[in-house]
Amino acid sequence: MTAVHQFVPALLPRDATGDHTRALRDAFRSAGWESDIYVEAAHDELQDEAIYFEEYPALARPGDVLLYQLGTSSPVAEFLLGRDEPLVLDYHNVTPESFYEGWEEHTVAKVALAREQVAALAPKAVLGIADSAFNARELDDLGCPATTVVPILVDLEDEDGVDERERTRLATDHGEATVLLFVGRLSPNKAHERLIEALFVYRRLYDPAARLHLVGPTVTPTYAEAVFAFAEELGLTDAVRHGEGLTDGQLAAWYEDADVFVCLSEHEGFCIPLLESMRAGTPIVAFDAGAVGETLADAGILLPSARPALVAAAVARIRGDAALASWLTEAGRRRLADFAVETTTRRFVEVLAEVAGAERVVA
Amino acid sequence: MTPDPSAPAAADDVDSASEVADRIRYLDEVMADIDAEVRRRRASGDLPAGLERELDELFLEFSPVGLQGRARLRETLSLVDGSAYVDIAVPTASNKAVGSYVKRGIRKSLGWYMDFVVTQIVKFAWSVSRMFHVVVDHIEELEATVEAHRSPDLPAAVVPVAHTGATWWAPAAIEALAGVRDRVVVGDCGDGSLVEALGAADIDAYGVDPSDLILEAALDRGVDVRAESVLDHLDVVSGEALGGIVLTGSVQWLRPNERERLLELVSSRVMVDGVLVLHSASPESWAAAASPVVRDLAPGHPLHPETWAHLLRSRGFSVTATVQGGDDRRLAHVSAAATDAATLNAAIDAATLNAAIDAINERLLGPTEYLVVATRER
Numbered sequence: 001m002t003a004v005h006q007f008v009p010a011l012l013p014r015d016a017t018g019d020h021t022r023a024l025r026d027a028f029r030s031a032g033w034e035s036d037i038y039v040e041a042a043h044d045e046l047q048d049e050a051i052y053f054e055e056y057p058a059l060a061r062p063g064d065v066l067l068y069q070l071g072t073s074s075p076v077a078e079f080l081l082g083r084d085e086p087l088v089l090d091y092h093n094v095t096p097e098s099f100y101e102g103w104e105e106h107t108v109a110k111v112a113l114a115r116e117q118v119a120a121l122a123p124k125a126v127l128g129i130a131d132s133a134f135n136a137r138e139l140d141d142l143g144c145p146a147t148t149v150v151p152i153l154v155d156l157e158d159e160d161g162v163d164e165r166e167r168t169r170l171a172t173d174h175g176e177a178t179v180l181l182f183v184g185r186l187s188p189n190k191a192h193e194r195l196i197e198a199l200f201v202y203r204r205l206y207d208p209a210a211r212l213h214l215v216g217p218t219v220t221p222t223y224a225e226a227v228f229a230f231a232e233e234l235g236l237t238d239a240v241r242h243g244e245g246l247t248d249g250q251l252a253a254w255y256e257d258a259d260v261f262v263c264l265s266e267h268e269g270f271c272i273p274l275l276e277s278m279r280a281g282t283p284i285v286a287f288d289a290g291a292v293g294e295t296l297a298d299a300g301i302l303l304p305s306a307r308p309a310l311v312a313a314a315v316a317r318i319r320g321d322a323a324l325a326s327w328l329t330e331a332g333r334r335r336l337a338d339f340a341v342e343t344t345t346r347r348f349v350e351v352l353a354e355v356a357g358a359e360r361v362v363a
Numbered sequence: 364m365t366p367d368p369s370a371p372a373a374a375d376d377v378d379s380a381s382e383v384a385d386r387i388r389y390l391d392e393v394m395a396d397i398d399a400e401v402r403r404r405r406a407s408g409d410l411p412a413g414l415e416r417e418l419d420e421l422f423l424e425f426s427p428v429g430l431q432g433r434a435r436l437r438e439t440l441s442l443v444d445g446s447a448y449v450d451i452a453v454p455t456a457s458n459k460a461v462g463s464y465v466k467r468g469i470r471k472s473l474g475w476y477m478d479f480v481v482t483q484i485v486k487f488a489w490s491v492s493r494m495f496h497v498v499v500d501h502i503e504e505l506e507a508t509v510e511a512h513r514s515p516d517l518p519a520a521v522v523p524v525a526h527t528g529a530t531w532w533a534p535a536a537i538e539a540l541a542g543v544r545d546r547v548v549v550g551d552c553g554d555g556s557l558v559e560a561l562g563a564a565d566i567d568a569y570g571v572d573p574s575d576l577i578l579e580a581a582l583d584r585g586v587d588v589r590a591e592s593v594l595d596h597l598d599v600v601s602g603e604a605l606g607g608i609v610l611t612g613s614v615q616w617l618r619p620n621e622r623e624r625l626l627e628l629v630s631s632r633v634m635v636d637g638v639l640v641l642h643s644a645s646p647e648s649w650a651a652a653a654s655p656v657v658r659d660l661a662p663g664h665p666l667h668p669e670t671w672a673h674l675l676r677s678r679g680f681s682v683t684a685t686v687q688g689g690d691d692r693r694l695a696h697v698s699a700a701a702t703d704a705a706t707l708n709a710a711i712d713a714a715t716l717n718a719a720i721d722a723i724n725e726r727l728l729g730p731t732e733y734l735v736v737a738t739r740e741r
Contacts, residue, residue: 226425
């Protein structure tokens with residue numbers, strides 16, 4: 001019997017990698033395979049779904065294929081390096097340490113370790129699955145013998161609906177003012193300071209009442225402090241709202257409330273918020289960095305630079321042209337169909353079946 | 364085996380493929396409108412020259428990465444000092460009525476134990492901090508020594524660092540930079556003439572120059588120029604943020620380590636497919652014009668275009684053109700008729716003389732300046 005077991009550093013609820021891992025497990029089981037999730041740590045809610053990774057040797061069976069969800073450093077990587085089972089990497093990208101230099105030295109060390117682990121695992125793997133061609137190129141460069149692109153599983157149909165009370169609250173708060181939105185953790189590679197600069201220029205040139213809504217956890221406190229101090233210095237404290245720990249319904253309300261989703265990240269391995277924005281029908285303006293252009297395709301305005309004047313002009317163009325805004329909304333919905341969870345799930349099963357089948361033949 | 368989610372619709376669906384092409388064309392038109400709007404705002408003065416730079420600099424003031432060199436070292440050291448103290452008096456406030464009493468009880472009963480452990484931790488932390496102070500002091504002493512041994516400043520008249528007015532190479536630079544995807548920075552922009560000429564050719568350019576004085580004329584005309592050296596400027600520009608870079612002036616006199624730093628910055632700040640235009644005096648013209656003192660004491664000297672081409676190729680650029688220009692001081696060949704006994708020694712014929720002239724031309728004379736155009740490939 002085919003068995004594909006997944007390894008993940010942390011299994012968390014309401015987390016992209018956690019949701020992806022659990023959805024894959026369900027898909028593998030639906031295909032009639034054995035599939036369990038081995039972890040270094042699991043959230044209390046998911047303890048019943050996870051097995052501590054060091055227990056795997058006692059449970060291992062001949063013919064097992066191991067799939068590692070790789071996006072951070074973990075002892076799980078060292079463990080897998082010592083295993084003989086065929087290993088498949090599902091690579092979600094590791095932010096280069098240079099983004100954290102000067103901000104958080106311990107994070108520099110952590111991501112440097114993660115990248116060392118990617119470099120060690122890539123040549124050992126029989127296959128690297130990457131969310132994007134951008135990520136696949138990294139694996140190729142590190143000597144992964146074969147790579148393929150299958151986007152991360154994002155069940156965009158699985159929505160509880162928009163929190164209407166939150167939407168009303170937001171709308172009352174800002175009135176007719178333009179609202180720019182970005183969703184992503186407060187971390188230097190996301191370039192929130194560029195968003196603040198764009199807001200400043202936009203208010204100066206087009207709409208003095210414009211707002212910037214930021215949603216995401218503060219993972220680099222020194223960076224977050226600098227971003228908000230910068231906003232204060234520019235007199236934008238009341239124009240910048242930060243949402244953290246939102247429910248799915250509240251997040252959907254923030255998306256739908258925004259006039260334009262603006263992503264100026266300097267490094268993204270895939271960028272799920274682009275898909276969420278497409279689902280909400282919010283037009284997108286994004287800086288062409290990392291995998292952003294690849295994920296967005298022709299479903300938004302892709303900028304060659306994150307200069308505030310250019311970003312502001314792009315937002316103004318959308319605000320002043322209802323036909324363009326509708327066109328972008330429609331383009332987003334069309335693009336979203338390329339990431340349908342059924343298609344992506346099927347693709348994952350096909351790819352893993354190929355690996356498991358080939359391994360059986362070899363065995 | 365690799366599906367591409369961003370690929371256009373199926374190849375056998377001709378209508379969909381043409382729709383995709385239409386969509387891309389439409390987005391290109393929108394992008395062109397956006398670019399035009401930015402240029403219009405800049406030209407109208409709505410977007411003051413230097414505003415974007417001021418915003419970048421302002422953010423750096425709030426970020427530890429904005430602190431460079433010694434300032435950053437001292438700042439980091441003060442953070443170490445600040446965290447070297449461990450407070451044994453843990454807070455005892457509590458939301459629950461009895462919580463505070465319990466916490467105070469624990470603090471009191473464990474105080475002797477914590478005090479013993481914390482004293483040792485603090486002693487260790489201060490020792491580490493002290494060691495860092497010694498290291499930093501030593502580094503500063505070394506820096507001071509290096510400063511003391513820097514080459515003496517050379518007369519600006521002999522080693523010009525900025526250009527002014529029209530130049531022979533401006534049209535070639537404009538042609539090379541036409542169509543770049545993002546902003547172009549002109550290093551040692553001087554009076555801003557080239558920045559203006561690039562702007563007139565619809566190229567979004569700005570300039571940097573370390574001399575406040577020489578920039579005054581450009582600022583008076585509203586040209587987007589900034590008072591800083593090209594090295595300092597590129598140091599704070601984001602990776603792959605520039606569509607093109609023009610290097611002239613001081614790049615000719617850089618010390619070897621500064622030149623390495625410049626090449627490193629250029630190859631990381633200009634985007635793939637971005638264009639580098641490098642203008643320099645030829646080594647021969649510099650040697651001919653400079654006094655012996657300047658030649659001996661100059662920290663660096665102009666390189667041959669072949670050398671720049673070699674260095675740029677090693678940094679991922681492909682050199683697309685090398686153009687010679689400036690004054691041509693080459694000696695003309697003598698004619699056979701001139702080689703009679705009345706003019707020259709009878710033992711020297713015209714061919715021998717012309718071969719000598721060619722050698723002199725090649726080694727000492729020839730065009731005084733050149734331009735290297737390169738495109739970043741990786």
